[in-house]
Amino acid sequence: MLSFLRRLKLSYATYNVFQHRKLVHNLPLYAKLGLKKQYFSPISSRDFAHLPLDAGLPPVLPLAERLANTPAFQALSAAGRASLLAFEENGFAVLPGFFSAETVDGINQELDNLIATKQISLRYRNKFMFAFRQSARIRAAGEGALRKLVAALLGHETTLFQSINFLTGSEQRTHSDSIHMSTFPLGGMAAAWVALEDITPGNGPLHYYPGSHKLPYYLNADYQNEGTDWLIGDKEYTEYEAYINQKIAEAGIPKQVFLARKGDVFIWHANLMHGGEPHLDKAQTRKSMVFHYFSQAHICYHEITQRPALLG
Ligand SMILES: O=C(O)CCC(=O)C(=O)O
Numbered sequence: 512m513l514s515f516l517r518r519l520k521l522s523y524a525t526y527n528v529f530q531h532r533k534l535v536h537n538l539p540l541y542a543k544l545g546l547k548k549q550y551f552s553p554i555s556s557r558d559f560a561h562l563p564l565d566a567g568l569p570p571v572l573p574l575a576e577r578l579a580n581t582p583a584f585q586a587l588s589a590a591g592r593a594s595l596l597a598f599e600e601n602g603f604a605v606l607p608g609f610f611s612a613e614t615v616d617g618i619n620q621e622l623d624n625l626i627a628t629k630q631i632s633l634r635y636r637n638k639f640m641f642a643f644r645q646s647a648r649i650r651a652a653g654e655g656a657l658r659k660l661v662a663a664l665l666g667h668e669t670t671l672f673q674s675i676n677f678l679t680g681s682e683q684r685t686h687s688d689s690i691h692m693s694t695f696p697l698g699g700m701a702a703a704w705v706a707l708e709d710i711t712p713g714n715g716p717l718h719y720y721p722g723s724h725k726l727p728y729y730l731n732a733d734y735q736n737e738g739t740d741w742l743i744g745d746k747e748y749t750e751y752e753a754y755i756n757q758k759i760a761e762a763g764i765p766k767q768v769f770l771a772r773k774g775d776v777f778i779w780h781a782n783l784m785h786g787g788e789p790h791l792d793k794a795q796t797r798k799s800m801v802f803h804y805f806s807q808a809h810i811c812y813h814e815i816t817q818r819p820a821l822l823g
Pocket of ligand 1 (some may be wrong): 680681688704715717785786787788799801
């Protein structure tokens, strides 16, 4: 169970009072939807329960038209284009060889340099967070063509919210990103994962459940983690993971493992269930990088901690 202090919404809100520039993005939508919130107010799915599922969203063209209007899509291989066109059906897309070996080598060198000069260090066990803020090269990989493709998939302009670099397998248990990087309406985020070397069964490949994005979005209420007006929920994250495990088993969706080649990109839908396999062969690294993007047409927040997302 989480400690009382970690659960206190007031402490998060007080920190956020000083983050106006990074939080102002939600205000136009709060106003449009009649939500009585300040930029720093706690927010969670409970605040949207009375609203229509697509409240506030502008209309979008069908996916095929959005992609056809995107120059970066025209530049892809036939396999990449076909995979993106099937994104809404599958919940993921694979872009083989999206980044050249030279680009990937440059990114790996850049990360090594950031680590050697102590500009970046591990957080949450094995994650190098937000390297794109320190590296123009890593930022360029996440911006540009990749961000444009994600925007076409979402149907809205997108903001690069976060990058995570790994030197080892994440070994993260299966989850949907929508519990971490949440939006109202649902589905306003996507992630692009980049293989920075060849991935083998032994070095902790990414796993995913095709079509699982069509399962319900499992949020705080689903595992009794809503909390109160003053406190966020008291459940440990392991309880969410156990809940998802059970839902996947009930749905009977077979797991797939992505044995990527260096430079391949895997884009996943906001609600695609995915995670990292055990990293069995410790002699190997698993160099990879993942970018998380938020739609600019959505309210962006973090469901578990009930905090608005800090952008920029
Ligand atoms: O890289 C991986 O193994 C998984 C990463 C992941 O689950 C995430 O970034 O949401």
